[in-house]
Amino acid sequence: MxxxxxxxxxxxxxxxxxxxxxxxxxxxxxxxxxxxxxxxxxxxxxxxxxxxxxxxxxxxxxxxxxxxxxxxxxxxxxxxxxxxxxxxxxxxxxxxxxxxxxxxxxxxxxxxxxxxxxxxxxxxxxxxRQDTSLIDITKLWLLPANLERVRKALKSKYWIILVAWPTGSWKSTTLFWVLKNYNPLEYNISTLEDPIEYDIDYVNQSQVRPDIWYWFADWLKSLMRQDPDIIMVWEIRDKETSNLAVEAALTGHLVVSTIHTNSAAATIQRLTNMWVETFLLVSALKMIISQRLAKRTCKFCKIEDKLSEAKMITVRKILDNILSKEDLSNIVFYKWAWCEKCNNSGYKWRIWIHEVLIMEDYLEKPILDDASSNHLKELAMENWMITIVQDALLKATLWDTTVEEALKLI
Ligand SMILES: [Zn+2]
Incomplete structure (x- = not known):
């Protein structure tokens, strides 16, 4: 230390x-x-x-x-x-x-x-750091199954929401990664940011100006008159902005934005609390990516981590619906042994942990019926959504983080 x-x-x-x-x-x-x-x-x-x-x-x-x-x-x-x-x-x-x-x-x-x-x-x-490798697809640490789902969703023109919690979870990197999936010469890409962190060529970037009372909603209204294809709104904070985002998505634009909630499923409730009509929401929304950060383990001092029986039972229970019995019994985790490369901390840099919720038919009726966040989460898990904790544990098996870090996310 x-x-x-x-x-x-x-x-x-x-x-x-x-x-x-x-x-x-x-x-x-x-x-x-x-x-x-x-x-x-x-x-x-x-x-x-x-x-x-x-x-x-x-x-x-x-x-x-x-x-x-x-x-x-x-x-x-x-x-x-x-x-x-x-x-x-x-x-x-x-x-x-x-x-x-x-x-x-x-x-x-x-x-x-x-x-x-x-x-x-x-x-x-x-x-x-304008390190372009940070925006490289592999560096986002999406599991292959999630990467495929995200890419498919990005082909549509709907509303995509990123949930970054807590503040400072590098949401800008993910937002720009999303934008990098499009050729800016083929589209009119515009952003409203607060503040502008990275300069991107060929993208029209603006900054919100609370000092002159020019907020997200005002800007979004002006932007809609600028013939946009892809719109990035830094944050959905109020009823007006959320409803404008829905309107933009329903009129054939790809809208990318972020919101403060603590999970993908909870986002839906948050939006209905902002008076977004559920019947509009199910048509406009395509995907919610919830993102957290976990400490990344040092790859130079890896040794096997023999978990206590109690901890192993917890881990198996969490992964029960996504891994086979055989995979579960062969699962191996790692921990660090401390070395100079990681300054004897065991950790070096960080990784992203995700929960990707794709809007599909099975969610429509429950959302229209005002189902609770927990119920939506259960349904999504039955339909192969990998939860934040599961994602972290799977990444722990790959030696990207530790079980200890993963269990903190429960
Ligand atoms: Zn080390």
Whole structure:
């Protein structure tokens, strides 16, 4: 585990050259595949740390006298107002990553945000790597059976919903993966995002502007007059947007959007709570993909994980309807042995876990009859839907994650 003992981190007094210091900061954050840089001024010091997967690692602890120089340097790079420290600000830094191996150089967008705190301002910078391999089909970690169903559903012009829970489950990567399935020269693809995270060529990207009261619903109405084929709406939050999405899907558009619920089946109830008529919903909706993240295991220190009898019984019960008796008895799981490659944490990066619900005939009547989420889930499972926990356990058998991580998703 990284050293997180508060008393053992020494305060560094001086930073001799702030430009080099900040450039080293970015370099280390990018090379360690961190997702966020946190700059946290306290009374006597500034803590600088990185988020990697779920954990924090400390980059440095600076004497408070360096605060002004550091914040100014970062604000200059982010092109925000240097003298504004009473209000939050956000913008973007474009970081030119130039490693020793010239072929790997990369232009990286960094989302910059400040928030005034009791002492100075806290800065968080999210590193958004435009690594196209992230949007590669295999990297989405869809099981082959689900991949086939998703691809088939993408051929239709209906409404597709992505459920990402909790916040920050990399929904943008999945949304862009969906868009990458279409040739933008053949379609008019438009998006409304909040915020725009990745630039995509040939796609018309707009950003919601709550500051001028220009919301999703207003924008969607304007967009419908722009002859769109494929519409991506960052989030369905209210009655008006959800009904406009249904209308767009029913008039021959592919609508891709996200919603906050905790499962694929619960999404249907959420939409009817937003006053979407069930008879319109069954015609407009094609697919719901629920997505979570789980820690990905280090492939360098794999050993067999002998589960306790009680745990094995739980696991078998969960997988009972999708695996044969024989497969269930031969199932093997793995755990890590700790090694240098994973920093003795056993985990390296993360994987996506999915639950794919396809709208089919068997769901129509129950939805029209206002069936409960649990009942819809049971019906879907009878019709071969792989649940989130099952998906995670199957991925655990493939050594992508552990049983422990999978069971957390129950
Ligand atoms: Zn390892």
């Amino acid at each position: 990284p050293n997180l003992d508060i008393n053992s981190i020494k305060i560094r007094r001086e930073v001799s050259d702030i430009i080099t210091y900040v450039s080293d900061l970015f370099l280390e954050a990018v090379e360690s595949w961190s997702s966020d840089i946190h700059i946290e001024p306290n009374r006597d010091f500034i803590l600088i740390r990185f988020r990697q997967d779920w954990d924090f690692t400390i980059f440095d602890k600076l004497d408070v006298k360096n605060t002004s120089t550091l914040l100014t340097r970062l604000k200059v790079l982010a092109r925000v107002k240097i003298d504004e420290n009473k209000k939050p600000q956000d913008w973007k830094i474009v970081y030119n990553y130039e490693p020793t191996n010239w072929d790997d150089r990369e232009i990286i967008d960094v989302r910059f945000s400040t928030l005034p705190t009791a002492y100075w301002e806290k800065i968080v910078m999210r590193i958004l």
